[in-house]
Amino acid sequence: MPTEILMPALSPTMTEGKLARWMVKEGDTVSSGDVLAEIETDKATMEVEAVDEGKIGKILIEGDTENVAVNTPIAVLLEEGEDEGDLEGFSPSKVPAADSGSEDEESDEAPASKEPRIETRAPHDAYDASGEIPEGTEMVKMTVREALRDAMAEEMRSDDRVFVMGEEVAEYQGAYKVTQGLLDEFGPRRVIDTPITEHGFAGVGVGAAFHGLRPVVEFMTFNFAMQAIDQIVNSAAKTRYMSGGQMGSPIVFRGPNGAASRVAAQHSQCYASWYSHIPGLIVIAPHTAADAKGLLKAAIRNPNPVIFLENEILYGQSFEVPKLDDFVLPIGKAKIERSGDDVTIVSFGMGMRYALEAADKLTKDDISAEVIDLRTIRPMDMETLLASVRKTNRCVTVEEGWPQSGVGAEITAQIMHHAFDYLDAPVLRVSGKDVPMPYAANLEKLALPHVDEVVTAAKAVCYRD
Amino acid sequence: MARQTTKTSKSSQGTARKTASSAKRTVKFSNESLQKFYRDMLLIRRFEEKAGQIYGMGLIGGFCHLYIGQEAVVVGMQSAISDDDAVITSYRDHGHMLACGMDPKGVMAELTGREGGYSKGKGGSMHMFSKEKNFYGGHGIVGACVPLGTGLAFSQKYQDNGQMTLCYMGDGTANQGQVYESFNMAELWSLPVVYIIENNEYAMGTSVKRSSAQTELYKRGESFNVPGEQVDGMNVLAVAEAGKKAVEWVRAGKGPYILEMKTYRYRGHSMSDPAKYRSKEEVNKKRADSDPIEHLREKLLADKVYSEDELKEIDREVKGIIADAVEFAQNSPEPAPEELYTDVVA
Numbered sequence: 001m002p003t004e005i006l007m008p009a010l011s012p013t014m015t016e017g018k019l020a021r022w023m024v025k026e027g028d029t030v031s032s033g034d035v036l037a038e039i040e041t042d043k044a045t046m047e048v049e050a051v052d053e054g055k056i057g058k059i060l061i062e063g064d065t066e067n068v069a070v071n072t073p074i075a076v077l078l079e080e081g082e083d084e085g086d087l088e089g090f091s092p093s094k095v096p097a098a099d100s101g102s103e104d105e106e107s108d109e110a111p112a113s114k115e116p117r118i119e120t121r122a123p124h125d126a127y128d129a130s131g132e133i134p135e136g137t138e139m140v141k142m143t144v145r146e147a148l149r150d151a152m153a154e155e156m157r158s159d160d161r162v163f164v165m166g167e168e169v170a171e172y173q174g175a176y177k178v179t180q181g182l183l184d185e186f187g188p189r190r191v192i193d194t195p196i197t198e199h200g201f202a203g204v205g206v207g208a209a210f211h212g213l214r215p216v217v218e219f220m221t222f223n224f225a226m227q228a229i230d231q232i233v234n235s236a237a238k239t240r241y242m243s244g245g246q247m248g249s250p251i252v253f254r255g256p257n258g259a260a261s262r263v264a265a266q267h268s269q270c271y272a273s274w275y276s277h278i279p280g281l282i283v284i285a286p287h288t289a290a291d292a293k294g295l296l297k298a299a300i301r302n303p304n305p306v307i308f309l310e311n312e313i314l315y316g317q318s319f320e321v322p323k324l325d326d327f328v329l330p331i332g333k334a335k336i337e338r339s340g341d342d343v344t345i346v347s348f349g350m351g352m353r354y355a356l357e358a359a360d361k362l363t364k365d366d367i368s369a370e371v372i373d374l375r376t377i378r379p380m381d382m383e384t385l386l387a388s389v390r391k392t393n394r395c396v397t398v399e400e401g402w403p404q405s406g407v408g409a410e411i412t413a414q415i416m417h418h419a420f421d422y423l424d425a426p427v428l429r430v431s432g433k434d435v436p437m438p439y440a441a442n443l444e445k446l447a448l449p450h451v452d453e454v455v456t457a458a459k460a461v462c463y464r465d
Numbered sequence: 466m467a468r469q470t471t472k473t474s475k476s477s478q479g480t481a482r483k484t485a486s487s488a489k490r491t492v493k494f495s496n497e498s499l500q501k502f503y504r505d506m507l508l509i510r511r512f513e514e515k516a517g518q519i520y521g522m523g524l525i526g527g528f529c530h531l532y533i534g535q536e537a538v539v540v541g542m543q544s545a546i547s548d549d550d551a552v553i554t555s556y557r558d559h560g561h562m563l564a565c566g567m568d569p570k571g572v573m574a575e576l577t578g579r580e581g582g583y584s585k586g587k588g589g590s591m592h593m594f595s596k597e598k599n600f601y602g603g604h605g606i607v608g609a610c611v612p613l614g615t616g617l618a619f620s621q622k623y624q625d626n627g628q629m630t631l632c633y634m635g636d637g638t639a640n641q642g643q644v645y646e647s648f649n650m651a652e653l654w655s656l657p658v659v660y661i662i663e664n665n666e667y668a669m670g671t672s673v674k675r676s677s678a679q680t681e682l683y684k685r686g687e688s689f690n691v692p693g694e695q696v697d698g699m700n701v702l703a704v705a706e707a708g709k710k711a712v713e714w715v716r717a718g719k720g721p722y723i724l725e726m727k728t729y730r731y732r733g734h735s736m737s738d739p740a741k742y743r744s745k746e747e748v749n750k751k752r753a754d755s756d757p758i759e760h761l762r763e764k765l766l767a768d769k770v771y772s773e774d775e776l777k778e779i780d781r782e783v784k785g786i787i788a789d790a791v792e793f794a795q796n797s798p799e800p801a802p803e804e805l806y807t808d809v810v811a
Contacts, residue, residue, distance in 0.1 A: 008521020011737045032514055033533075044737045051518040071522060163623065189623065195653070200612050200646025207616020210601055211551065213623060234606050235613055242592035244585035245808035247601070279809050303811040 002057050002086055004073040005036065010046050015070055017041045021063035028056045030077075037063070037074070054079040057087050120418045126387035129335040132294070133327075139320040147289035147321055148178050148254075148310065151296035152216060154326070156186055159214060162300055163190040165205060166218030166255075175220045176256060176315055202228030202253070206235045206305075209251040214300060219255035222271045222309065229274075236305035237280030252299045254308035257285070258350055258400045259437060259448060261313065268437035270401035272348065275307040276378040276410070282331060283377040285309040285349035289319035291375055294329030302331060309377075311350040334381035336388070340370035343458045344388040346411060347398035348374040351449065354430070355398045358454035367462055377407060385411065386419050393424040394461040398454055403431040425461035430454050492706045496770045498544065502701045503765060504779055505543075506536040506758045509560040511787045512569055513732075516559065516576055519791060520736050525576045529590050532560035534699075534731040537757035538663050539564040541704025542631055542724075545712045551621070553601040553614040554633035556591035557663075557730075561633060565600040567593075569786055573794035581797030585804060608641030610634060611660070615647040618658035618721075629657035629715050637668025639682050648689040648721065655720035659711045660686075662725045663698065669734040670742035683725035691721050698726030699755040729755075 010017065020038040024030060030050040037048045057078040061068055068074065078086060133139075142150075156162045163186075168175045170183040170193040183191040194201040198219065205215040219225040225232065236249040259268035275283045282304050286292040292310070299306040321327075337352065338359055347355040352373050359369040370388050374380060389395050395415055397408030408429035415427050433447045459465070494502075513531040520529050532539075535557075543552070543564040554561045562572050567583065575582025575593050583593045591605040601617060604610040614632030621628040638644060639662050651658055662682045666673055673680050683693035692714070696707040704726065711722040729751045733740055765771045771779075 006522060008518070009523050010521075012523065012526040032511065044733075044739045046733070046736070046738070046740070048521070049514060049517065051514050195646070195649060197646040197649065199643045200615075200650060203609065203612020203643060204616040204619050204647070204650060207553075207601070207613035207618075208620040208623070209616070210613065211617045211620035213620045230606060230609060231612060235604070235609055238592075239594070239602070240811065241808045242584055242588040243594035243596075243602070243808075244583065244587050245811075246584070246596045247594050248811050282810070 002082060002090055003052060003054065003077040003079060005048070005075040005077055007061075007068045007070055007072040007074050008039065008046070008048055009070040010039070010041055010044050014041055016067050017070070019061055019063060019065045019068045019074060020045070022059060023047075024056050026056050026059055030054065030056060039068075050077075052077060052079060054082075057082075057084060118417070121382065121386060123390060124383040124387060126336060126384040127333045127381055129333065132329060133290070133322045133324075138323040140323050141318045142289050142321050143316055143318050144286075144289045144292045144310070145176070145178055145315040147293035147319075148296055149180055149182070151293045152179070152300070153182060153185065155297055155300040156182070156190060161212065161214040162216065163192065163213065164216045164218060165192040165194055165201060167194055167196055167220050169193060169218050174218070176312060178310075178315065179218065198224050198227040199231060203231040203235060205251050205253075206231055206249050209236070209249040209305075210239070210247055214250050216252045216254060216300060219253060221267060221312075222255055222257040223267050223269055225253065225255070225271070232275075232281075232305070232307070233278055237278050240304070241280060248303050249305045250303045252296070252306045252308055254296070254299075255310060256312040256315070257309035258311055259432075259444075262439060262441065262444060264439040265436035270399065270432065271307075272309055272377050272399065273401050273406045273410070276380075276407060277405075278378075280305065281378060282306040283309065284331065284375065285377055286375055287314065287349055287352035287373055289317075290321045290327070291329060291335070291373070293321055294327045295331065295375065297326075297328045298331050301328070309349060314350060329375075332376045332379045332381055334384040335373045335375055336370060336384065337373045338369070338371040340368035340392065342368045342392055343394040343396060343462055344370045344372060344385070344392045345396050345398060345454065345458060346372045346374060346385055348377060348407070350400055351398040354449050354451050354454050357451045358398075358458060361451065361455050362458055365459065365464060367458060367464065369458055374407075380410070380414075382414055382418070386415065389415055389419045390422045393422050394458075395423075395427045396430060396454060396457045396461060397427065398430045398449055400432045400449060402434055403429055404434065406431055425463065428457040428461055430457050490702055490706055492702075492709060494702060494705065498705075499761070499765060499770050502540055502544070502705070503758070503761050503771075504783065505540045505564055506701065506761065507779065507783050508569070508786065509536045509540070509563050510758055511783050512563060512573070512790070513559060515787050515791055516573070517732065517736065519577070519794075524795065525590070526578065527589055528556070528735045529576065530557040530735050531730070531732040532557055534752070534756075535663060535665060535728045536560060537701035537704050538661065538698045538726045538728050539633070541701045542659075542661055542708040544705045545708030546629065546631060549599060550628050551599045551601055551614075551617040551630040552633070553610050553617060553630065554603070555607060555610050555635060555638060556603070556605045557635065558591065558593065558603045562593060562595070562600055562603070565595065565598045567595050567598050567600060569790035570793040573790040574797045577794040577797070578799065579794060579797035580800045580804075581793060585808075586800040587804065587808065607635070608638050608643045611638065611641070611644045611647045614660075615651050615656060615658060618651065618656035619654065621657055622654070627716070629659070629712065631659050631661060633661045633663060635668065636662060636664040636666065636673050636682060637671070637676070638662070639664075639685055640668075640676060644685075645689070648686050648691050648723075651721040652686075652689045652691050655718060657715045657718075658721045659708070659715055660691075660721060660723045662723065663728055664725055665728050665730040667730070667734070667742065670739070672742070681725070683723055686721070686723045691723055693723035693725060695725045695727060698728030699757045699760070701757055701761055
């Protein structure tokens with residue numbers, strides 16, 4: 001049977017075009033790859049090539065015809081063994097109505113219509129972090145810096161696939177001394193100084209993760225990771241999905257995030273909300289040394305790309321850390337750092353410092369604040385947060401990042417959706433001010449969240465003076 | 466085409482040295498190899514023609530970048546490596562997948578966005594992978610595959626397993642900054658990777674001359690002491706021979722190597738290409754003078770490796786494979802709606 005040559009589409013949105021001219025005529029023999037005709041739309045020209053060998057039996061639509069619908073038969077090809085006689089009684093198929101096929105399919109698959117009602121999460125118990133450290137465990141005081149170093153060293157001891165790469169991580173012992181001693185113990189094969197080339201070494205890390213290694217890539221600060229963000233988002237975060245689950249990227253990107261002190265606009269940004277926007281990423285921002293250790297170990301073992309946001313000011317702060325051979329914490333679980341009844345204050349990382357100090361101050365006014373440390377920003381433990389808000393009926397969010405589309409904005413939206421009926425006041429956000437970070441000491445102080453702002457916000461949602 | 470070579474070594478303190486070598490083949494290819502070259506190139510050509518055709522019928526959506534004209538590059542290079550070596554490329558990737566031994570059915574079904582595709586229909590033309598065949602994508606961002614490929618080589622060296630990576634890119638990629646970050650690290654750490662710059666003369670519609678201050682792309686590794694060589698990418702035998710040499714260099718632990726393949730794409734950058742940036746005469750002349758498949762076909766006949774009938778038989782076989790692939794790609798169901806939320810995180 002003769003083969004129809006159809007009007008092709010240049011793009012999925014093209015519905016019709018101009019058949020500009022024929023490059024062959026009836027009776028011509030064509031083989032695969034030969035140009036048969038030219039078609040045009042308002043934006044492009046395309047040659048129609050023969051895919052099958054044969055003879056042009058009949059041209060159905062002449063050259064210089066406008067508005068030819070996609071998939072209209074434009075010619076008939078006679079294949080080997082066929083001749084003009086085969087055209088007798090052959091009538092070209094009808095032009096399919098534009099897009100009819102796909103639209104039908106789409107309507108078949110459209111979600112079944114639902115009642116227009118707001119579906120909310122069923123109430124759920126808060127996560128109980130008290131079981132994370134077995135009773136009677138010896139606690140030792142250590143800095144966040146030491147806890148992070150120990151976490152990496154322990155994972156490197158138990159798994160040869162784990163290596164650390166970044167600027168000044170080896171011989172310099174870490175720009176902030178987080179990798180101190182690792183080169184001595186593990187040698188230059190596993191502790192690798194890179195050139196100053198964030199985009200490049202982030203990509204090298206992701207490639208190594210594709211291939212079976214477990215890279216820990218240190219950014220001297222996350223401010224510099226903006227140079228690498230394409231590799232983090234497009235290569236690390238999306239590959240599992242794009243490969244239909246065949247390949248993942250078990251990599252940890254870690255380093256200090258947010259403001260330090262007097263380093264101004266280009267070195268002071270909080271990236272928590274940026275990365276938390278991305279499906280495929282896990283985002284962790286610990287406050288305490290114990291959480292830093294337990295969560296970094298978990299991050300290194302996790303099969304997904306993990307953004308691990310540290311804080312320069314917290315590096316030197318000491319906390320109690322359990323003395324356990326293998327202390328690993330669950331990712332995606334918040335911690336009620338302090339129980340209370342009147343208002344929920346939720347934060348993470350450095351923001352916890354403001355939150356906890358504010359909670360202390362609020363006791364003087366007889367306000368009992370429940371302070372929740374998110375610990376993981378993505379996936380966010382909304383169950384714990386919602387359980388708390390259902391109890392206190394009020395919430396204040398605290399973060400150093402900017403307000404618009406920030407972590408607090410997301411929390412606010414979630415609470416409004418899932419705990420609307422429980423709220424006795426609007427959720428308030430305390431955040432970094434909506435300006436680039438200034439250098440001057442007084443302005444910097446104004447730009448950052450302040451304990452008193454948290455106190456004021458908490459009183460406001462409690463309708464107290 | 467005479468090959469130009471720059472050879473550098475650390476002992477020569479980074480100065481590039483050019484040595485001319487004759488165009489005469491020094492490697493003798495077995496009939497079996499020649500037959501495989503022909504069949505593999507033809508498979509890619511017919512696959513891509515069919516993909517172009519069914520794109521026109523609306524079965525393939527989005528972007529679709531065809532490899533027609535460049536077949537000799539990937540077929541020649543793949544002949545130089547082993548199955549356990551890694552391969553990575555940018556978005557003009559269908560040919561690379563077929564040359565890696567991936568099933569044409571799975572590739573075509575990914576193009577049509579179906580469940581039977583390599584990525585279950587979630588990746589599409591530019592984002593396809595096969596862990597089994599050591600094909601690491603299929604990357605849609607120009608330049609991204611170069612650090613990633615360097616990372617594959619980093620892992621191979623770290624694991625000391627004797628494997629290596631072929632990292633393909635286009636002439637457009639050769640102007641991306643991350644490429645040079647990668648060249649630097651690969652040479653610094655002596656990573657086992659061959660960078661193949663497929664210079665098809667146009668980055669979308671911008672010719673190499675209009676985009677590149679140094680148009681001899683094989684020289685782009687000079688400041689990093691990475692040796693480079695220019696190869697006639699329209700001649701599969703020249704490619705295979707250069708590939709063999711580069712692979713030997715890398716396997717000997719001497720670090721990365723750059724091969725610039727002078728090639729040409731007959732089709733537009735993607736399906737929707739205005740075709741205004743080059744003349745039809747230019748395309749036709751390239752095609753008539755240096756088509757890689759036609760060139761090898763004539764040689765096979767002249768050397769009596771194949772008779773006309775045998776070549777016809779191969780044509781028929783390949784046509785059958787492609788027809789089966791299209792049938793599979795049309796009949797494989799669309800991914801189930803539940804697939805929307807799977808494979809985001811493990």
